[in-house]
Amino acid sequence: MSFPRTKIISMSNGQNKSNPPHVQNRGRKATQAILDASLELAEQSGLDSVTVEGIADYAGVAKTTIYRRWPNVSSILMDAVLSQVNAAAPIEEQSTLRETFAVSMKLLTKLYAGRNGKILRALIGRAQVEESLREAIETRWVEPRRKLARELLRRGMRRGEIRPDLDTDVVLDLLYGAIYHRLLVPYKNGKLNERFVEVLLDAVFGGITVRPGTS
Amino acid sequence: MSFPRTKIISMSNGQNKSNPPHVQNRGRKATQAILDASLELAEQSGLDSVTVEGIADYAGVAKTTIYRRWPNVSSILMDAVLSQVNAAAPIEEQSTLRETFAVSMKLLTKLYAGRNGKILRALIGRAQVEESLREAIETRWVEPRRKLARELLRRGMRRGEIRPDLDTDVVLDLLYGAIYHRLLVPYKNGKLNERFVEVLLDAVFGGITVRPGTS
DNA sequence: CTCATAACGATACGATGCGTAGCGATGTCG
DNA sequence: CGACATCGCTACGCATCGTATCGTTATGAG
Incomplete structure (x- = not known):
């Protein structure tokens, strides 16, 4: 049983339970770094100037890694904000x-x-x-x-x-x-x-x- | 007495009275074509996908002509909508x-x-x-x-x-x-x-x- | 009618970001 | 200690931005 190439974690619903079990420590660290970076950048310079490439740089992560999880900047920030708000x-x-x-x-x-x-x-x-x-x-x-x-x-x-x-x-x-x-x-x-x-x-x-x- | 090279018609206030008197028929037609085009395109495909270049094409006007009047798409649509709304x-x-x-x-x-x-x-x-x-x-x-x-x-x-x-x-x-x-x-x-x-x-x-x- | 000039159209430019593809490197789990 | 999922990296074509340059055209004053 294989999982779809492109998996969008959330944005569709609030349930992350059905994530591939293969996503473990390495992946989690990257995910958290992306979420943190998006919040940081959005606060600094406003949502409109937050880019996927900017988040990737700031989080120390490859751009492709971001696109493997989210389709766009909005959905990243949606996840990041809701987890706290x-x-x-x-x-x-x-x-x-x-x-x-x-x-x-x-x-x-x-x-x-x-x-x-x-x-x-x-x-x-x-x-x-x-x-x-x-x-x-x-x-x-x-x-x-x-x-x-x-x-x-x-x-x-x-x-x-x-x-x-x-x-x-x-x-x-x-x-x-x-x-x-x-x-x-x-x-x-x-x-x-x-x-x-x-x-x-x-x-x-x-x-x-x-x-x-x-x- | 000369007018500034870049003149933004409105967006700052609602008064266009102080426009250069030299702007006559040709300019007015272009202005109106731009406003009409912006409304048309915004309705068709949503504000987010309206671009200056798209407006220029649709209005049959040079991109530079648009930038001589407005600083960005938002201000064009602001003028276009307010005149009717x-x-x-x-x-x-x-x-x-x-x-x-x-x-x-x-x-x-x-x-x-x-x-x-x-x-x-x-x-x-x-x-x-x-x-x-x-x-x-x-x-x-x-x-x-x-x-x-x-x-x-x-x-x-x-x-x-x-x-x-x-x-x-x-x-x-x-x-x-x-x-x-x-x-x-x-x-x-x-x-x-x-x-x-x-x-x-x-x-x-x-x-x-x-x-x-x-x- | 003529002509100086303001405004226009067209084109080219570097810069930035998008979203995708390919590939070698690395961690993780059985 | 393999097998493989996932990652980082690089490169790509595309779209749009905003600016600069320059030849062309409309306009109104004399």
Whole structure:
């Protein structure tokens, strides 16, 4: 039984388990060097100027070795970033729904302010013209988080914290959409910080219309 | 009085008035052919595969002629799209605040579903790694619309339609952020249509928390 | 109508990166 | 201690970039 000449580790799904068992220490070291190099170079000079040849030089690896694993730069960085980022902004249930999202959204703003966030933002940008990257972001980044967040919203509905007739995806678009809007669509004074998250939650959970209880 | 050898028409601001008067019919035809070609090619095969040489061929124009006007492909498409798009999704006051944004947001979803919308989306994507493009989008697309929308929100506050203590930018991030979120950050079943706009407005203007008046 | 000149078209150039192919060298596993 | 998968290395054709050069053409002032 032989394995296909060209094997793409991931990008298609998150499972590397079916790798050829022959890939051992030597291969792993090269793989890790490539991932590290891609992050380093992307941070230094921006995703657009990261090239396969640049990564190869920096990682001390042959260009062909890279092409044996990934089809392009985007997929390398996707793997490199996701391995670190998925744990950086978890969604964990707190005492109230509002507190749950307050914590999550503040972690998210911190993530995007950091090293990997800059790269992740660039990847979302490139995903607008690269269909396979768009799919990868959906499958490996957005959907897993959405799935969890939807469930938390439903529990909040059952506890009577929010209206039970709402479309959970619409609520998530409200909360996280505002953050991504500031991140991706530029305008003056569109700061992305913890204060913004608080003001935002006030508006969403307090409602934007005038109501009796509001002094 | 002579003009600089290399003159970039726009991208920096929206004013072409200070063009050399010597640029007349011949030059204008070439300019228009370049703009048309860039749109055509971008729609055909995606922004990423649009090249200066490709535009030159398609427009029947020398490559040098293009470089005399624009520094790169992004700025060509920015000019080409904005000349058509700014009028396609205006923000005009309706009888109520909710109706004002309902109309505006539905026009926006239609815009992004169309030919120029696809390109505009790709430009926003590339703006994540191209600083000058980011500035151009902010100055020539987002800020003018924000300025108008903020004013409309303030008038709605004075009329008592929404809470007067809100940050207008946060409200706009809620409304339009949700749309751009669906547009740019992919997830399953994230359709961008008129129905979404209605459901979204229900959630924002109706509030997401449980309130007495809601059956 | 004539002519100076600004702008254009065409061509050539070095540089860079892509993705592939061929091949000898090396580590790894049975 | 072989057999073989994988690696590093070099070389290749191709596309595009952005610039320079130069002959050609349209245009408007006199």
